[in-house]
Amino acid sequence: MNRRDWMKSAAAAGAAAALPLDSFAALPQQGSGGRAKVETEIKRLNLRHTWTTTMASDTFRDVIMVRYTRDGVTGYGEGAPIIRYKENAVNAQKAINSILDLLESADPWEFDKLMIEFNRRVPGEHAAKAAIDIALMDWIGKKVNVPIYRYLGLDPKDTPVTTFTIGMDTPEVVKQKTLEAAPYPVLKVKVGPNVPDESMIDTIRSVTDKPLRVDANEGWTNKEDVVRKIEWLEKKNVEFMEQPLPAAVPLEDIRWIRERVSMPLIADEACTEAKMIPTLLQVYDGVNVKLDKAGGIMESYRWIKMARAYGKKVMLGCMISSSCTCTAAAHLSPLVDYADLDGPLLISNDPFRGVQYDKAKLILADKPGLGITLA
Numbered sequence: 001m002n003r004r005d006w007m008k009s010a011a012a013a014g015a016a017a018a019l020p021l022d023s024f025a026a027l028p029q030q031g032s033g034g035r036a037k038v039e040t041e042i043k044r045l046n047l048r049h050t051w052t053t054t055m056a057s058d059t060f061r062d063v064i065m066v067r068y069t070r071d072g073v074t075g076y077g078e079g080a081p082i083i084r085y086k087e088n089a090v091n092a093q094k095a096i097n098s099i100l101d102l103l104e105s106a107d108p109w110e111f112d113k114l115m116i117e118f119n120r121r122v123p124g125e126h127a128a129k130a131a132i133d134i135a136l137m138d139w140i141g142k143k144v145n146v147p148i149y150r151y152l153g154l155d156p157k158d159t160p161v162t163t164f165t166i167g168m169d170t171p172e173v174v175k176q177k178t179l180e181a182a183p184y185p186v187l188k189v190k191v192g193p194n195v196p197d198e199s200m201i202d203t204i205r206s207v208t209d210k211p212l213r214v215d216a217n218e219g220w221t222n223k224e225d226v227v228r229k230i231e232w233l234e235k236k237n238v239e240f241m242e243q244p245l246p247a248a249v250p251l252e253d254i255r256w257i258r259e260r261v262s263m264p265l266i267a268d269e270a271c272t273e274a275k276m277i278p279t280l281l282q283v284y285d286g287v288n289v290k291l292d293k294a295g296g297i298m299e300s301y302r303w304i305k306m307a308r309a310y311g312k313k314v315m316l317g318c319m320i321s322s323s324c325t326c327t328a329a330a331h332l333s334p335l336v337d338y339a340d341l342d343g344p345l346l347i348s349n350d351p352f353r354g355v356q357y358d359k360a361k362l363i364l365a366d367k368p369g370l371g372i373t374l375a
């Protein structure tokens with residue numbers, strides 16, 4: 001089956017889900033021994049602009065897409081494996097295939113038990129786990145006929161605005177991207193060793209005075225420099241700083257910075273597991289939660305609640321992802337302070353339509369599950 005057919009047959013399954021429940025009387029129901037069909041596909045997402053951060057310079061990213069079909073209902077999932085976490089789409093697909101029998105035979109209503117078993121059998125591969133978790137939650141939402149935000153007890157009116165990210169580039173391109181980002185009231189700016197930090201910020205400031213959030217992606221190397229740079233950024237209407245130093249530096253270095261600047265510091269690459277959160281939040285002011293890092297909607301929900309238990313800030317971010325993952329994250333966004341869910345805006349071949357942006361505010365459809373449709 002080619003990609004187009006794969007998508008079309010998925011659309012047909014989605015249409016079937018909208019039929020009266022009586023139509024399903026003859027289909028296998030939960031607990032009746034029915035099996036799911038789990039299909040995966042590596043999808044290449046093309047970037048609108050070459051994407052340069054501290055880590056890499058890319059024109060595309062490969063993600064793993066999942067289609068989970070059972071009882072005539074299809075749930076969609078996506079995970080974005082990145083090299084920073086020693087993950088890639090081929091291995092993500094292998095990880096899912098390695099437990100295909102479990103995924104197809106397990107009761108999806110026991111999704112928590114299923115994900116615990118996935119974690120027990122397969123170490124790491126968080127993006128693969130995210131893809132499965134998102135597909136299961138989409139399926140559950142469709143089966144109970146409620147949007148995921150409603151299933152989680154959240155109000156879609158409480159979604160925040162998302163930032164729009166400006167990657168590193170030449171001053172001309174940065175200026176152009178900043179002008180194109182006119183509808184977005186807050187920008188996220190990537191800094192690091194590839195381009196002089198001051199030049200990135202000054203170029204943006206030459207065309208706009210809107211608030212900025214700055215992400216060094218571990219790109220700065222010593223704490224004295226970080227303090228000097230943050231003191232400079234504090235005069236440039238910057239709201240907070242993400243991951244200034246490498247994740248592996250001693251926490252005491254972050255504490256040393258924390259004691260010398262007033263700008264909030266958010267942990268991103270430093271935080272890859274829930275159990276790290278209590279320690280990190282002794283020095284960081286908040287954590288950047290991403291579905292691909294945590295392993296899906298439900299684990300991200302747990303991260304958010306943990307950070308909240310410590311009274312700290314929560315940011316919800318994304319990798320280069322389609323509307324599938326970003327819509328899944330948007331369902332959790334009423335819980336967070338800051339959203340950085342601009343993935344669909346950065347790519348040119350989004351396979352889905354999902355979360356919408358009303359002057360950057362995240363808008364979720366009142367539809368079951370993720371509420372996404374095929375583009």
Ligand code: MG
Pocket residue numbers: 215217242243268269288317
């Ligand atoms: Mg970041």
